[in-house]
Amino acid sequence: MAKLRDLPTELLILVLEWLGKIDLQSLIVSQLTSKQFHAAVQDVLTDAQNRDLRQDPLSEEKPAVHPLWASKFGALFNSADCFTEADRRELRYLTLDGDFTLPFRRLPWARAGLGRAAYLRPEASWRSLSLTFGQAPITQLDLVKNYSYGGGGDSVEYYQVDVPSSGLTMGLFYDVLLCERANYGNETGAWELLLGKRLRSYDVLFEYECFITDDPDLVEAGEEARQAAILYVRGGSTDEVDPLKHDRGTWIPHIIGKEPPKLFPWQGPEPDIDRSLI
Known part of the structure; x- marks a missing residue:
């Protein structure tokens, strides 16, 4: 039976990026699954924060605590x-x-x-x-x-x-x-x-x-x-x-x-x- 960790790293990161958007806590906890997951989650979190840095600071969206x-x-x-x-x-x-x-x-x-x-x-x-x-x-x-x-x-x-x-x-x-x-x-x-x-x-x-x-x-x-x-x-x-x-x-x-x-x-x-x- 196919398992999530069997996915190629590129696809796994896409899944984890989506998970981070809907449930950040689950994404963080998923690091404990394996070394592969830990590395992939760290990549996702780093990429997300780098995207945040590039966001338009003049956006009409009001700043809010996550x-x-x-x-x-x-x-x-x-x-x-x-x-x-x-x-x-x-x-x-x-x-x-x-x-x-x-x-x-x-x-x-x-x-x-x-x-x-x-x-x-x-x-x-x-x-x-x-x-x-x-x-x-x-x-x-x-x-x-x-x-x-x-x-x-x-x-x-x-x-x-x-x-x-x-x-x-x-x-x-x-x-x-x-x-x-x-x-x-x-x-x-x-x-x-x-x-x-x-x-x-x-x-x-x-x-x-x-x-x-x-x-x-x-x-x-x-x-x-x-x-x-x-x-x-x-x-x-x-x-x-x-x-x-x-x-x-x-x-x-x-x-x-x-x-x-x-x-x-x-x-x-x-x-x-x-x-x-x-």
């Missing part, structure tokens, strides 16, 4: 999604204050030790795949941090993540969230990934002393920002926040990559400075 990542890592794109219905009834404010690793520990694969170990391998396939797999990759990631003080007033910080020319991978995004400079530790209240947006003005950000996601003077959207994204992190005092009952386990989320992500200061045009004021 559905597989949305199902496996959903709360990491918007921390508010980690709260259960019981949490929402109990809490006055949906905040992570005091427990910023909660979205990680509530991921669907994080509770079972064996499943978690498979995901946390440095060589796990998800880490090297594009966050927007199947679409043009995210090539610019702005990190905006906004801290609100209990007595009034805000402070802001800005960093630009060092994203490779091939685009933002799931592994890099995962590690950025856990990077010490990217959060406020247990004073982190929330975060959200805003696709198709980038910071328009560093000066306006610091003039406002806060971040407003839909302010056109502050945030650029549309064609020019299609391959950009903003990771918006909020933090603040925990004094008036109802604490959530912790469901801590033995697993403590950590950066998986060999080195922490690199974060740079503003990389845009230098602001005009009135030297007479210096």
Whole structure:
């Protein structure tokens, strides 16, 4: 009886390419079948990401997280999604204050030790795949941090993540969230990934002393920002926040990559400075 692995490599790759379009997870898992499948799947994934790089960045299609990542890592794109219905009834404010690793520990694969170990391998396939797999990759990631003080007033910080020319991978995004400079530790209240947006003005950000996601003077959207994204992190005092009952386990989320992500200061045009004021 003929078997799939008996197909010529060219035909096998065509079958696997179709599988990747309809069920990326099955394609990734199929690598375990044999060395032949592993090599063929790697070719398919590489070709797919190279195609993504060549896609027209001015396409009218809105950038989106791949559905597989949305199902496996959903709360990491918007921390508010980690709260259960019981949490929402109990809490006055949906905040992570005091427990910023909660979205990680509530991921669907994080509770079972064996499943978690498979995901946390440095060589796990998800880490090297594009966050927007199947679409043009995210090539610019702005990190905006906004801290609100209990007595009034805000402070802001800005960093630009060092994203490779091939685009933002799931592994890099995962590690950025856990990077010490990217959060406020247990004073982190929330975060959200805003696709198709980038910071328009560093000066306006610091003039406002806060971040407003839909302010056109502050945030650029549309064609020019299609391959950009903003990771918006909020933090603040925990004094008036109802604490959530912790469901801590033995697993403590950590950066998986060999080195922490690199974060740079503003990389845009230098602001005009009135030297007479210096």
